[in-house]
Amino acid sequence: MSTTALPSSGPGGNPEDDDATVGGVPRSRIVVASMVGTSIEFYDFYIYATAAVSVFPHLFFPKGDSSTALLASLATFGLAFVARPLGSIIFGHFGDRIGRKATLVGSLLTMGIATFLIGLLPTYHQIGILAPALLAIMRFSQGLGLGGEWSGAALLATETAKKGKRAWAAMWPQLGAPIGFLMANGLFLIITLFLEHDNGNPDLDGSFLTWGWRIPFLLSAAMVLIGLYVRLKLEETPVFARAVERGEKVKSPLAEVFKTSWRQLIIGTFVMVATYTLFYLMTTWVLSFGTGRTAADGGHGAGFHYSDFLVLQLIAVLFFAATIPVAGWLADRFGRRSTLLVVTGAIMVFGLAFGPMLAVDSISEGRMLFFLVVGMILMGLTFGPMSAVLPELFPTNVRYTGSGIAYNASSIIGAAVAPFIATWLATTYGVEWVGVYLLIAAAATFVALLVMRETKDASLDS
Structure with missing residues (x-):
């Protein structure tokens, strides 16, 4: 495999590239394509996360007490994270063999179809145990799609970036996370208010749990069509095209990445662990904690009204979105490694603040909002550079597979079990142990960053 970069005639390394285009494709279209797909993918993912707390325990896991039903629902939420590494292998294989563009279309369709079908599923009361089984299959399919989506969008951004601006270019697909969250939870908030649903005292025969919850899932079909329209107008990335010209494609990207880049796989996986753990604590777990019954009602939660808490989350996510561009600029200015070391250290300090900030006997809306805002600011700062860091660790011919496996393997360690473990810790030992x-x-992420090389000036043409 050649490791010599080809001469660059322009920002994209191609004679016809300039500040406005890459291979004749406007950079604005590339930005939109990298961001719109991940926005749709994360929208699909988050409507499931919200429903896993507020809908599925009542309709798909109704037997047993409420805590058992919630844990069962969160277990299916984690199932997608098991599927995501498999999705990264499948889509990574085709992304490194046939190209980024076609693979991105396939991952979007896989995720979108599964999400749409969830909106059509019959409930436990209608078909019994088959209902949660079908839900689990659809959730697994969501994970397959997202497993191939992120790395493809990240490569689309990084492999077409201007020189010295890769982290800035790569932050655009990262913005899909807060955009998708705002769309998903904003829509759920509107529906619950319009249908007068009370999550603390749900009406199983009310409009929301009868049909209203299905609306966000069904609307994903229209969003997928928009994403397909944008992505089908793209060209292949110039970095991948040059790798093909040099004859660098390998027959089995999976075998090659484990043979030549196993160290990068381990480092990349643990670099993402803190990001994943923080985010799913600040979205999925904190929703169940914030809207859970108080000790006076026999629970371990903060007792906020569902719609009130969603408003607090939506406000906090605005800070998440605002800090992602800041993180991209910092990573280009000071380097990926040093930026992430500082942010990860701050996350460790934040973990120690869970106990005093979330004490249920004295918690208020103001304190909860402050907690959410701090967590989301840290989330934006750690998440923003990741779509530059992970692709930069791997050579072109296994970059889709390698970055995808690292990103999604860390999802099992950092996210799949996070809401489940946090719920168990909070109910068994107290909320301060969630911070621990x-x-x-x-x-774990801090150690991985210490041994990771700086990738700011690494060539992608290798």
């Missing part, structure tokens, strides 16, 4: 759990995950 975050601190341990961040410490």
